[in-house]
Amino acid sequence: MGTDISNLTLSEMGKLWVTYNGNTMGECVLSYYLKHVEDDEIKQLLEYAYSLTKTFIRDIELFFNEENFPIPVGFTKEDVNADAPQLFKDEFYPYYLQYTGKAGMSIYSAAISIVTRKDVRDFFVKCLDATVKLTAEANDLLKAKGMLLNAPKMPIPNEVDFVENQSFLNGYLGDIRPLHGLEIAHLYDNINNDITSKALIIGFKQGTQNKKVRKFLESGEKINKNHIEKISNKLNEENLPSPSTLDHLVTSSNIPAFSDKLMVAHKIDMFSMKIRKYAEGASLNGRRDIGALYARCLIDVSLFLEDGANILIEHGWMEQPPFTVNRNKLTSNEGNK
Numbered sequence: 614m615g616t617d618i619s620n621l622t623l624s625e626m627g628k629l630w631v632t633y634n635g636n637t638m639g640e641c642v643l644s645y646y647l648k649h650v651e652d653d654e655i656k657q658l659l660e661y662a663y664s665l666t667k668t669f670i671r672d673i674e675l676f677f678n679e680e681n682f683p684i685p686v687g688f689t690k691e692d693v694n695a696d697a698p699q700l701f702k703d704e705f706y707p708y709y710l711q712y713t714g715k716a717g718m719s720i721y722s723a724a725i726s727i728v729t730r731k732d733v734r735d736f737f738v739k740c741l742d743a744t745v746k747l748t749a750e751a752n753d754l755l756k757a758k759g760m761l762l763n764a765p766k767m768p769i770p771n772e773v774d775f776v777e778n779q780s781f782l783n784g785y786l787g788d789i790r791p792l793h794g795l796e797i798a799h800l801y802d803n804i805n806n807d808i809t810s811k812a813l814i815i816g817f818k819q820g821t822q823n824k825k826v827r828k829f830l831e832s833g834e835k836i837n838k839n840h841i842e843k844i845s846n847k848l849n850e851e852n853l854p855s856p857s858t859l860d861h862l863v864t865s866s867n868i869p870a871f872s873d874k875l876m877v878a879h880k881i882d883m884f885s886m887k888i889r890k891y892a893e894g895a896s897l898n899g900r901r902d903i904g905a906l907y908a909r910c911l912i913d914v915s916l917f918l919e920d921g922a923n924i925l926i927e928h929g930w931m932e933q934p935p936f937t938v939n940r941n942k943l944t945s946n947e948g949n950k
Contacts, residue, residue, distance in 0.1 A: 621680055625733045626935040628724040630685060632740065633673045634932065635720070637687030638879060639713065640666040645870055646706055649699035654757075655706050658750055662710055665743050672736055685932055688875055697870040700816045704760060705862035707751045712809040714748030716886040762805050762856035789900075792851050796903055799894030803910075804844040805856060806890060810883060811837035812859040817876040820869035825924055826877055832920065833880050836913050843906055874930040881921040887914050 621629070643663040650656045677684055701709075721741035728734045755761040792800070811834055818830040845855035871879075888911060895907040925931035 620730070621676070621682070621733070622729065623935060625728045625730055626682070628720070628728060628737070629673050629676055629733065630934050632669060632720060632724070632737075633677075633685050634687045635717070635882060636666040636669045636673075637685075637689070638692075638875060638882070640670065641688045641690075641693040641871070641875060642879070645693050645695050645697070646701070646709075648695045649701075650703050650706065652703040654754060655703050658710060658747075658754060659706055661750070662747055665747065668743075669740055676733065676736070682935075687932075688878075692872040692875040694868070694870050697820070697868040698866040699864055700820070700866050700870050701812075702862045702864065704758075705812060705859060707755050707758075707760070708762075708809045708859055708862075709813065710751040711748060711755065712806060712813075712883070714744055714751060715806070715890070716883060717744040718748065719886060719889050762808070763801065789902075792847070792853075792903075793899065795897040796894075796900065797848075797851075797853065799890075799897060800844050800847060800903075801856070803887075803890055803894055804841055804848075806883075806887060807837045807840045807844070808856055808858050810880075810887075811841065812863055813883075814880065815860055816863045817871065817880070819863070819865075819867045820871065821873055821876065822869075823873045825927075826873045829877060829917075829920055829924055830880070833884065833917060836917055840910055840913070843910070847903065847906065874925070874928070877921050877924050878930070881918055881925070884914050884918055884921075888918075 640663065643659055643666060647656070647659050647663060650659060674684060676682075718741060721737050721744060724737040725734060725741065728737060752761060756763075814830050814834045814837065818827060818834065821827050821830065841855075841858070848855045891907045891910050891914070895904055895911075898904050898907065922931065
């Protein structure tokens, strides 16, 4: 810990730090995708996403240099093998941008509410606006190509109604009501995340020779598969269709495209996003069985994240985020003089 006092609060340091690391990772992944894309519309979308990562990285470096804050290592050209054969088919890329765009919007919107320095807040507003646009364009492209995985349409209610019975909360026994719109929306959102995550993990798994990393990725794939089945069952019980998987969009290449460090960190970041998404679904849910489903999913993801963090620490891959002064250590050192 240095002795100079920064004009950045710890909240601002932390949010800039995590945004920098996430966008250096995105720069690596997108640079690889751009080497292996033929569809012109999808390529334009990837180019826009890539330009955003470059812009955000540059802007954060300006903040850090102004404060003499050490630039994080993040992820570099050493973490991507752009010459590796194509790992995912073109059609996978819009799903990937939709998936990671949600993570970006979650980070940026949370930052806006807790940073107080105007220029830093304005930066995160810019990040959020650009990422909203990117995610919307990914959705529009998927829809135009007939590939959008979306919740089904529902009949319009005949009138305004009010809940009159505690059975509204039932989910296991008794009079179990149908799922309402918010519950369905978040079940679809979460199953879509798991479907994209599963395909990404399959591709990652094909390119690692590290036994611990492979086991970690296999565990993530198993969690995705289990959660897809559980959520699909809830939808099927209501005679609602569940989206199909994207596994067929992974090629047969087993040449490493990304470093083990990047692959583990990527899944930690995206499974962390799952915690926020499952929590959102739980907060807008009214049935006990759906709440219990989200609770089980959260436990699975939390344990997975701990396993991933242990791998990063064991291999010396985990950068330490900015933290506050350890007063106990300072006091102990002073007492030993």
